[in-house]
Amino acid sequence: QSVAANGVQNMKSQPISKRVRVAVIEDDDSVRQALSFQLRTAGFEVAAYSSAEELLEASDAKEFDCVVADIYLPKMNGLQLQEELNRTIPYASIVFITGHGDLSLGMHAMRKGAVDFLEKPVDERALLSSIARGADISRRRRAERSQLVGLEQLHRSLTSREREVFTLITSGLLNKQVAAELGTTERTVKAHRASVMVKMDAGSLADLVRMAGVLQIHSS
Incomplete structure (x- = not known):
């Protein structure tokens, strides 16, 4: 079986809440209906x-796992939509379809992060494979974004001194080295370190190091 077929089979076996959500944007009514039926x-x-404007105005625009859009849309075209999604929903993935083979447009879209650029009539296997790939990318990005937001919130709960300790211990310094760096005692550093562990919900130093990496916190 193809990658697409396997991906669809797996999706069908998942709970409804786990099904891949796809937004289809197509100004041709018959094509839009046929494509929607095919994907359902x-x-x-x-x-x-x-x-494109209809999608951007939708209350659940941020919930889609993949956007399938004609690149030649009225008013805001597909490339403009892609630019807006990159700005407002950076984890969104997009697959373009077009009735006019334009390699330069396709290359531009791919450089900007499009998952694929497919010509009409669209090969079903290629489309399903691209959507499954796009959904994986989008869900991973969304999870990473959610993790980052959560860690930023925890990091803001630290005092200024705790943040200094956090930065130094995750850069590889020992407690006594941190104490020397901050002009305090090793006992005080241990107390701050313990507080940091609790506030950051970290089970180990390795957890803190990973969090520092996600937060892009490095000792200067």
């Missing part, structure tokens, strides 16, 4: 829009 039949949860 394949096991995706689909919402269809006639324009």
